[in-house]
Amino acid sequence: xxxxxxxxxxxxxxxxxxxxxxxxxxxxxxxxxxxxxxxxxxxxxxxxxxxxxxxxxxxxxxxxxxxxxxxxxxxxxxxxxxxxxxxxxxxxxxxxxxxxxxxxxxxxxxxxxxxxxxxxxxxxxxxxxxxxxxxxxxxxxxxxxxxxxxxxxxxxxxxxxxxxxxxxxxxxxxxxxxxxxxxxxxx
Amino acid sequence: xxxxxxxxxxxxxxxxxxxxxxxxxxxxxxxxxxxxxxxxxxxxxxxxxxxxxxxxxxxxxxxxxxxxxxxxxxxxxxxxxxxxxxxxxxxxxxxxxxxxxxxxxxxxxxxxxxxxxxxxxxxxxxxxxxxxxxxxxxxxxxxxxxxxxxxxxxxxxxxxxxxxxxxxxxxxxxxxxxxxxxxxxxxxxxxxxxxxxxxxxxxxxxxxxxxxxxxxxxxxxxxxxxxxxxxxxxxxxxxxxxxxxxxxxxxxxxxxxxxxxxxxxxxxxxxxxxxxxxxxxxxxxxxxxxxxxxxxxxxxxxxxxxxxxxx
Amino acid sequence: xxxxxxxxxxxxxxxxxxxxxxxxxxxxxxxxxxxxxxxxxxxxxxxxxxxxxxxxxxxxxxxxxxxxxxxxxxxxxxxxxxxxxxxxxxxxxxxxxxxxxxxxxxxxxxxxxxxxxxxxxxxxxxxxxxxxxxxxxxxxxxxxxxxxxxxxxxxxxxxxxxxxxxxxxxxxxxxxxxxxxxxxxxxxxxxxxxxxxxxxxxxxxxxxxxxxxxxxxxxxxxxxxxxxxxxxxxxxxxxxxxxxxxxxxxxxxxxxxxxxxxxxxxxxxxxxxxxxxxxxxxxxxxxxxxxxxxxxxxxxxxxxxxxxxxxxxxxxxxxxxxxxxxxxxxxxxxxxxxxxxxxxxxxxxxxxxxxxxxxxxxxxxxxxxxxxxxxxxxxxxxxxxxxxxxxxxxxxxxxxxxxxxxxxxxxxxxxxxxxxxxxxxxxxxxxxxxx
Numbered sequence: 001x002x003x004x005x006x007x008x009x010x011x012x013x014x015x016x017x018x019x020x021x022x023x024x025x026x027x028x029x030x031x032x033x034x035x036x037x038x039x040x041x042x043x044x045x046x047x048x049x050x051x052x053x054x055x056x057x058x059x060x061x062x063x064x065x066x067x068x069x070x071x072x073x074x075x076x077x078x079x080x081x082x083x084x085x086x087x088x089x090x091x092x093x094x095x096x097x098x099x100x101x102x103x104x105x106x107x108x109x110x111x112x113x114x115x116x117x118x119x120x121x122x123x124x125x126x127x128x129x130x131x132x133x134x135x136x137x138x139x140x141x142x143x144x145x146x147x148x149x150x151x152x153x154x155x156x157x158x159x160x161x162x163x164x165x166x167x168x169x170x171x172x173x174x175x176x177x178x179x180x181x182x183x184x185x186x187x
Numbered sequence: 188x189x190x191x192x193x194x195x196x197x198x199x200x201x202x203x204x205x206x207x208x209x210x211x212x213x214x215x216x217x218x219x220x221x222x223x224x225x226x227x228x229x230x231x232x233x234x235x236x237x238x239x240x241x242x243x244x245x246x247x248x249x250x251x252x253x254x255x256x257x258x259x260x261x262x263x264x265x266x267x268x269x270x271x272x273x274x275x276x277x278x279x280x281x282x283x284x285x286x287x288x289x290x291x292x293x294x295x296x297x298x299x300x301x302x303x304x305x306x307x308x309x310x311x312x313x314x315x316x317x318x319x320x321x322x323x324x325x326x327x328x329x330x331x332x333x334x335x336x337x338x339x340x341x342x343x344x345x346x347x348x349x350x351x352x353x354x355x356x357x358x359x360x361x362x363x364x365x366x367x368x369x370x371x372x373x374x375x376x377x378x379x380x381x382x383x384x385x386x387x388x389x390x391x392x393x394x395x396x397x398x399x400x401x402x403x404x405x406x407x408x409x410x411x412x413x414x415x416x417x418x419x420x421x422x423x424x425x426x427x428x429x430x431x432x433x434x435x436x437x438x439x440x441x442x443x444x445x446x447x448x449x450x451x452x453x454x455x456x457x458x459x460x461x462x463x464x465x466x467x468x469x470x471x472x473x474x475x476x477x478x479x480x481x482x483x484x485x486x487x488x489x490x491x492x493x494x495x496x497x498x
Numbered sequence: 499x500x501x502x503x504x505x506x507x508x509x510x511x512x513x514x515x516x517x518x519x520x521x522x523x524x525x526x527x528x529x530x531x532x533x534x535x536x537x538x539x540x541x542x543x544x545x546x547x548x549x550x551x552x553x554x555x556x557x558x559x560x561x562x563x564x565x566x567x568x569x570x571x572x573x574x575x576x577x578x579x580x581x582x583x584x585x586x587x588x589x590x591x592x593x594x595x596x597x598x599x600x601x602x603x604x605x606x607x608x609x610x611x612x613x614x615x616x617x618x619x620x621x622x623x624x625x626x627x628x629x630x631x632x633x634x635x636x637x638x639x640x641x642x643x644x645x646x647x648x649x650x651x652x653x654x655x656x657x658x659x660x661x662x663x664x665x666x667x668x669x670x671x672x673x674x675x676x677x678x679x680x681x682x683x684x685x686x687x688x689x690x691x692x693x694x695x696x697x698x699x700x701x702x703x704x705x706x707x708x709x710x711x712x713x714x715x716x717x718x719x720x721x722x723x724x725x726x727x728x729x730x731x732x733x734x735x736x737x738x739x740x741x742x743x744x745x746x747x748x749x750x751x752x753x754x755x756x757x758x759x760x761x762x763x764x765x766x767x768x769x770x771x772x773x774x775x776x777x778x779x780x781x782x783x784x785x786x787x788x789x790x791x792x793x794x795x796x797x798x799x800x801x802x803x804x805x806x807x808x809x810x811x812x813x814x815x816x817x818x819x820x821x822x823x824x825x826x827x828x829x830x831x832x833x834x835x836x837x838x839x840x841x842x843x844x845x846x847x848x849x850x851x852x853x854x855x856x857x858x859x860x861x862x863x864x865x866x867x868x869x870x871x872x873x874x875x876x877x878x879x880x881x882x883x884x885x886x887x888x889x890x891x892x893x894x895x896x897x898x899x900x901x902x903x904x905x906x907x908x909x910x911x912x913x914x915x916x917x918x919x920x921x922x923x924x925x926x927x928x929x930x931x932x933x
């Protein structure tokens with residue numbers, strides 16, 4: 001893979017999250033009854049950061065849940081030799097809550113659909129909204145995000161890579177070009 | 188990371204990583220069963236067939252539940268029922284069922300090796316639900332899982348003692364195989380007529396006919412069911428004689444570790460192989476074992492069926 | 499050259515083969531068969547058929563004192579036609595058929611029926627054994643005198659051990675008087691129980707019920723002791739373990755009229771073969787350990803073992819596609835018996851070829867009280883041409899037997915019978931030539 005462009009620097013990433021945090025609180029008219037659920041893997045630190053930011057300017061910090069959607073995917077026989085299932089940790093009752101699902105990239109929409117199914121099997125929230133850092137287009141299902149860090153039109157041959165301090169040691173979002181084997185000249 | 192498992196027949200070809208993965212997934216599956224909707228779509232479109240040549244309603248239902256909880260379709264075949272006909276060779280039966288596009292067979296059979304034979308003939312995955320006295324791998328997995336969840340103690344620091352009719356117990360053999368792979372010390376104990384010396388050839392296993400010597404320092408003791416049939420085959424003088432020497436009770440556990448726990452694959456003969464108070468007391472993990480059956484089997488089905496190229 | 503029905507009317511000249519018997523090689527010589535007998539090295543009249551035997555060995559056709567031909571009653575597994583043809587393909591000129599058919603061969607009429615039917619079938623000669631007890635039930639003696647008169651050459655309940663010592667003793671007393679051989683399947687059923695393979699480390703590892711050596715050794719002891727007591731000629735079938743062989747040697751040293759046989763599978767395979775859980779290896783008494791295989795080979799080399807008996811035991815493919823508990827016992831082997839023995843005994847350097855021939859010619863003949871097979875003038879024209887130089891792969895689909903599967907499937911072996919003659923008739927031809 002080669003890097004084509006930096007879509008968000010560390011500072012831009014942080015500002016985007018701050019803006020989203022405010023938008024969430026504005027839309028739900030406060031932080032009561034609000035909860036953030038991060039989709040494994042990188043949706044989790046995003047949800048945690050949003051919760052912390054909300055807690056900084058509201059009187060309460062909304063609870064954060066971690067959701068693994070592997071068991072709800074529709075492509076289990078294609079994605080990997082052995083898709084690893086991680087724990088889902090949602091330690092609060094989601095019934096009647098205003099949930100915001102958090103993820104790093106919105107692309108085809110299939111992950112969001114799986115996440116919705118998983119949440120609904122866990123209970124009946126009052127509202128589910130969706131927050132993503134990057135919306136890169138190419139939807140295959142009728143899904144849209146309520147909160148978007150940055151809209152980036154992309155080609156299918158490109159890859160949007162979100163890196164977060166908690167997992168990758170650095171904060172940035174880059175755009176890469178997927179190199180096909182025949183272009184590489186090696187092998 | 189090794190090749191994904193194709194079958195679960197015993198633990199011969201299963202490595203530590205694969206075992207750990209199954210136990211991790213079991214935790215997630217246990218969670219699923221605590222939610223209001225106790226189902227996930229992970230195995231949608233897959234067909235799981237239970238092929239039970241030996242009666243066992245409990246185990247069969249446990250597997251069927253495990254398949255349905257992941258949205259798989261289930262077909263049940265049993266000997267004596269309508270579908271498994273006498274006189275038809277095992278191979279022909281498998282060919283007939285393969286034509287129904289079964290993706291995985293869960294097989295229980297009185298003849299050791301039958302699931303291995305079936306695995307050689309079918310394109311589907313095969314899970315051994317108990318073959319003769321040879322193996323019962325999902326039982327061992329749920330036993331190991333129950334122990335881990337209850338005590339949090341590392342297997343490498345664990346001394347497991349299995350007491351009873353070891354000679355005829357596939358539960359004993361699979362547990363011995365599994366716990367040894369997990370790094371535990373395994374001791375088999377029982378009366379001389381039920382503890383053949385050739386068992387010492389099983390890797391990592393120690394034989395100890397004396398109960399007190401066996402229980403020294405034990406962290407977990409597994410009691411096996413003494414079956415009525417053993418009494419008529421000249422191996423045991425009486426149940427009372429067995430209980431007098433081998434029954435597990437609180438005072439017999441004096442030399443074991445202070446936090447020793449007891450397990451039993453069920454169904455229990457209270458006051459034969461295990462004293463009633465111990466069976467129902469705080470040391471007993473039996474309730475956990477019972478609860479672990481479905482999540483463990485969900486994890487096994489998941490690992491065998493899901494993954495690139497599995498269709 | 500087609501398989502002839504009536505060799506007694508033909509003169510056959512076999513050119514340029516190396517003649518060999520249990521006494522050793524007799525050099526390259528022609529051999530002439532005429533009128534159903536060996537005529538000599540020069541034709542005494544016009545030759546009808548000429549066969550090129552160069553590069554091959556010519557020896558008397560083998561004798562098998564232990565085959566299951568399954569007719570009457572189990573023709574789906576094998577019948578007289580397929581079984582006798584298979585025997586001929588294995589280089590055997592005479593076989594003794596076991597009596598555990600349906601109905602059991604326990605009446606003289608059935609013995610006569612077998613002899614009559616077999617007489618018209620091309621293949622090895624049939625010499626029927628009759629049951630020791632009625633219906634093989636182990637309690638009521640059969641009428642040994644009438645059976646002998648009808649043509650039975652042996653009494654045996656083979657398949658089923660005779661549990662009751664008194665029954666065995668009294669049957670032996672009759673047999674001793676009549677000069678009949680009593681063959682025994684020596685296993686104590688109460689020790690054998692539901693064992694499907696040798697009891698030992700392998701059976702424990704595989705979780706299959708085991709059949710301990712003690713079941714065989716204890717019963718061999720009893721049967722030898724009864725031979726010693728009654729003076730009957732007792733022939734211990736399929737000895738499989740060191741202990742049992744030691745018992746036979748012990749009683750032979752005392753002068754008891756005991757003989758014993760070993761099968762090809764017990765000389766070539768061990769209980770490790772069962773690790774595949776393939777019932778093709780399920781046999782009784784079972785395949786044992788390497789130590790037992792070595793003991794049997796020693797026994798062959800030093801002469802404690804009198805002969806080979808194949809215990810050819812055909813079943814249907816479906817039956818052997820059952821699980822290890824349900825599948826029937828028995829290995830069908832008569833067509834590959836000689837190549838297997840040649841590889842595992844001669845090519846492995848354990849015995850010389852003449853000694854192996856003794857086990858297949860002199861040995862069984864002595865056990866049965868028959869003339870020792872020879873290539874002398876006037877001997878029956880029962881001969882086999884053996885190809886010991888080329889290797890062939892075992893292909894069960896080409897077997898004459900109905901049991902078209904084999905534990906040695908796909909193995910490359912030397913020592914295939916190329917042509918077999920019985921009574922001067924060509925009853926087996928591996929590679930039929932255009933003429």
